[in-house]
Amino acid sequence: MALTRSALRLFSGRFTQACQVRGYADAPSMSLTFAAPSQVLYNNISVKQIDVPSFSGSFGILPAHVPTLAVLKPGVVTVFENDGSTKKFFVSSGTVTINEDSTVQLLAEEAVPVDTLDISAAKELLAQSQSQLASASSEVAKAEAEISIEVSEALVKACE
Amino acid sequence: SQQVRGMATLKMISIRLKSVKNIQKITQSMKMVSAAKYTKAERELKSARPYGIGAQEFYKKAEVKDEEGEKGQLIIAVSSDRGLCGAVHSSIGRIVKTDIAASPNTKVVIVGDKVRNILQRLYAKNIAMVVTEVGRKPAVFGDAALVAQSIINSGIEFSKGKILFNAFRTVVSFRTTEMPLYSQNAVANASKLPVYDSLDSDVIQSYTEFSLASLLFYSMKENATSEQSSRMTAMDNASKNAGEMIDKLTMTFNRTRQAVITRELIEIISGAAALETKN
Numbered sequence: 001m002a003l004t005r006s007a008l009r010l011f012s013g014r015f016t017q018a019c020q021v022r023g024y025a026d027a028p029s030m031s032l033t034f035a036a037p038s039q040v041l042y043n044n045i046s047v048k049q050i051d052v053p054s055f056s057g058s059f060g061i062l063p064a065h066v067p068t069l070a071v072l073k074p075g076v077v078t079v080f081e082n083d084g085s086t087k088k089f090f091v092s093s094g095t096v097t098i099n100e101d102s103t104v105q106l107l108a109e110e111a112v113p114v115d116t117l118d119i120s121a122a123k124e125l126l127a128q129s130q131s132q133l134a135s136a137s138s139e140v141a142k143a144e145a146e147i148s149i150e151v152s153e154a155l156v157k158a159c160e
Numbered sequence: 161s162q163q164v165r166g167m168a169t170l171k172m173i174s175i176r177l178k179s180v181k182n183i184q185k186i187t188q189s190m191k192m193v194s195a196a197k198y199t200k201a202e203r204e205l206k207s208a209r210p211y212g213i214g215a216q217e218f219y220k221k222a223e224v225k226d227e228e229g230e231k232g233q234l235i236i237a238v239s240s241d242r243g244l245c246g247a248v249h250s251s252i253g254r255i256v257k258t259d260i261a262a263s264p265n266t267k268v269v270i271v272g273d274k275v276r277n278i279l280q281r282l283y284a285k286n287i288a289m290v291v292t293e294v295g296r297k298p299a300v301f302g303d304a305a306l307v308a309q310s311i312i313n314s315g316i317e318f319s320k321g322k323i324l325f326n327a328f329r330t331v332v333s334f335r336t337t338e339m340p341l342y343s344q345n346a347v348a349n350a351s352k353l354p355v356y357d358s359l360d361s362d363v364i365q366s367y368t369e370f371s372l373a374s375l376l377f378y379s380m381k382e383n384a385t386s387e388q389s390s391r392m393t394a395m396d397n398a399s400k401n402a403g404e405m406i407d408k409l410t411m412t413f414n415r416t417r418q419a420v421i422t423r424e425l426i427e428i429i430s431g432a433a434a435l436e437t438k439n
Contacts, residue, residue, distance in 0.1 A: 035211035037301040037377050043210045055366075056358070066357040069218065071366040095370050099221040100355055105214040107374055109301060 030063040034079070034089075034106040041089065041111060042079065049080040050104060052096050053154075063102050070096045074154035076114060077106065088114040090158045092151055119159035126152035170420060173413045180409060184402035190244070191395035197298075198331075198388035204298060205328060205385045212378025215371050219342060222353055227319040227346040232265035234288075234318035234341065236311075236376065238325040238383045239272035240295030245391035248383075251336045252324050253278035260286055267316055271307060271380070288316055299384060304377035312369055318343055325379035326386035332393060334386035339375055344368050 032050060034042040050061045053075030072094040079087045094108035129148035136142040218224075237256050239249045253275050260266045260283055267288040270276045276290050291307055321341030326334045347353065347364055 033210055033214040033217075035214055037208055037211055037374070038204065039207050040210040056363070067355050068357045069359055069363055069367050071363060071370070093370075095367050097218045097221075099217065100352070101221070103217065103221070105217050107211060107214055107370075109370075 030102045032104045036108045036111040051078040067100050074151040076158045122155035177409045180405050187395045187398040194392040201385040205381045208381045215374040222350045224342045224350040229319035231317045231319045234321040236269045236323045237275045238379045239275040241273040245387050246394040248387045248390045249274035299380040305373040308373035323379045325383040327382045328385040331389045
């Protein structure tokens with residue numbers, strides 16, 4: 001899995017190089033750094049578009065998007081690479097920064113490719129979190145259970 | 161009486177030799193353990209570096225500057241609980257001391273017992289919080305999030321902030337570095353902030369809180385790698401020194417042993433010669 005992923009990254013890097021040599025009149029590129037504390041998914045890779053789920057609504061980021069900051073909601077991040085392929089990742093939380101120079105930093109607390117998710121495990125987690133909410137006593141426990149429900153609902157939705 | 165001294169010295173030398181040999185074994189095994197932990201730490205650091213560098217980008221691109229104010233300085237000093245790792249903890253302690261001397265209105269959050277021991281004596285009233293049980297296991301994001309949450313919950317206010325840690329360069333060298341920390345006000349007043357669209361104080365608050373945890377995590381990872389590599393080097397040097405001591409002691413032991421034998425022979429022979437001449 002990791003081998004194909006890194007091979008794909010290598011391929012997209014070389015392809016963008018060829019693109020730049022051919023046509024500088026193309027749209028300005030957008031450099032994405034998408035990382036989690038324990039793994040790097042994209043490190044300053046040029047991509048076409050990124051769809052992110054945030055608390056202020058899901059939105060797509062294209063090159064020359066207006067600079068902004070947003071907080072990620074549990075959900076699916078879709079990366080449209082320069083060679084036309086699409087990759088989906090489930091993120092639990094985090095932040096996204098779009099800077100003036102079209103660099104994007106997507107920092108997720110946990111990020112996994114969607115095809116590694118197991119729908120039955122996700123449904124089980126949802127059931128567990130719902131029962132946790134029912135038995136929660138303190139405000140903190142209730143909030144934690146609600147967060148757990150939000151994440152597991154998003155997980156189930158991502159698997160479908 | 162010289163004979164007695166010779167025997168006593170021999171016993172003492174052999175005891176010392178045995179203990180230095182034991183110490184060499186211990187330092188060698190500590191070096192092996194550190195080497196294994198260093199390999200793991202360096203691997204995790206490689207994965208964490210883009211995350212840590214990415215987390216600092218916004219503050220650079222938005223040209224965030226320290227808040228103008230008199231709320232004082234916050235230093236988060238990253239170290240660990242365990243010693244025998246060279247200059248890792250003392251270099252952090254030294255810089256904290258000079259900083260406090262320069263601006264007395266400084267609060268320090270200490271991660272790890274070692275720096276606490278260094279600062280406890282003279283600067284105990286500057287210590288805001290101490291985090292212990294650090295360094296036994298590799299840090300995970302949850303640890304950094306816990307520390308960040310405690311800092312936020314304690315309501316510490318600051319105009320200027322930094323995280324002090326040891327950035328890993330190579331196996332034999334590390335550099336004590338600081339990463340700037342900005343308060344929410346500093347971010348809100350950043351010169352390039354208006355460029356960023358549709359920001360409200362909620363987003364800024366969530367962003368700065370998450371970024372505190374991210375930066376802390378990154379600094380913990382860098383520091384852990386520096387510490388393990390430094391311990392490896394320190395234990396390696398200790399083993400070499402112990403080896404030199406063993407060589408010297410073995411020489412002394414052999415020379416002393418031969419001296420004792422020679423003395424005994426002399427006494428026997430002179431005793432026999434005395435008997436002969438008597439006859």
